[in-house]
Amino acid sequence: MTPLLGSLFIAVVYVGSSSELLTQMLRPPSRQQLGARIVELARESLGRPYRAFSLDKGHEKLQIDLTGFDCFLFVEQLLALARENTRTAFENRVRQLRYRGGFVDYCHRQHYFSRWSQQAEASNVLRDITPDLPGVRRRQRQLNFMSTHSKSYKPLRSERNLLCIQMLESDLMVQQSYIPLKRLPAVEPMLRDGDIFALVTSVPGLDVTHVGLVERGEHRVHGLHAAPSGGVIRSRDLSRYASGVADVIGVSFHRPLEP
Structure with a gap:
């Protein structure tokens, strides 16, 4: 369980070997430019399969899948990975990017890129x-x-x-x-x-x-x-x-x- 929003706790669900992949892909703090880190992580992900509607299976939860992506989740998760260097910080960043106000719920998920990017801009991301x-x-x-x-x-x-x-x-x-x-x-x-x-x-x-x-x-x-x-x-x-x-x-x- 991961602590979020003060006293609120939610489960973070890792798909397949995503937890192990996260451990491998997290980077220690460095002076490398953010864009270079993002591209480096993207190159590591070349060849991984496409998965459509992967968040729509069952009850809404904070799901992490680094084994396969749709286009939106590919960008979102690699951006979070490049910015953060701990598991908890990465999970929180994904939540803040994916959900309006950080509230994990289908209706609060940012389904349109324009709204997703506006929220990311408001957070200086x-x-x-x-x-x-x-x-x-x-x-x-x-x-x-x-x-x-x-x-x-x-x-x-x-x-x-x-x-x-x-x-x-x-x-x-x-x-x-x-x-x-x-x-x-x-x-x-x-x-x-x-x-x-x-x-x-x-x-x-x-x-x-x-x-x-x-x-x-x-x-x-x-x-x-x-x-x-x-x-x-x-x-x-x-x-x-x-x-x-x-x-x-x-x-x-x-x-x-x-x-």
């Missing part, structure tokens, strides 16, 4: 660098995909969860900045190892459809990400990769901040 990049565009977006596609989400079979999500999404609007696909090559020189990329979509009710990590190559910017088709992979040309994903209109970039 990330900074949205997209507005600083050339060619930026902006849009206002209503997020209601879960409410309008509730049959796609097993936990929304629960009336309590469904009503809560519907209430949250009734007026859920976000402001998004993104770089259009054609402008991506021009911003590549301004990106750093460990920056988070998010593929901005035209699908109604959604903000982004995929996220991953920037890795600088000798000539091009790569993407390290958990992909449904191949698990954790390296896409060697991020701009070309993003341009080939259906319904993507651009990319936003978010820079992890040093602790």
Whole structure:
């Protein structure tokens, strides 16, 4: 059991060999830049399988799975791993990133990347660098995909969860900045190892459809990400990769901040 929120105790559930992997992957304090640590951890994870909806099996709990990922959990857990150097600090960081107000509950989970990144920014964990990049565009977006596609989400079979999500999404609007696909090559020189990329979509009710990590190559910017088709992979040309994903209109970039 792990102490959280003062007198509140919750169980932390490790999937498979994740507890042992965490011990191997935790780094002692060092002067290495945060972005370099993130990329180093991502490289160690190459080849691990993709797991969709892995948090949606059973009652909501603080689940740690380093043996396989969806794209969101890949970014979230590696960001927490790179920032923290003890098990308890890592668990707390995941909780603070994953859940609104740190409260472990399905309705408090950050299901949309825009809301997740806003909370991380408020905690001085990330900074949205997209507005600083050339060619930026902006849009206002209503997020209601879960409410309008509730049959796609097993936990929304629960009336309590469904009503809560519907209430949250009734007026859920976000402001998004993104770089259009054609402008991506021009911003590549301004990106750093460990920056988070998010593929901005035209699908109604959604903000982004995929996220991953920037890795600088000798000539091009790569993407390290958990992909449904191949698990954790390296896409060697991020701009070309993003341009080939259906319904993507651009990319936003978010820079992890040093602790």
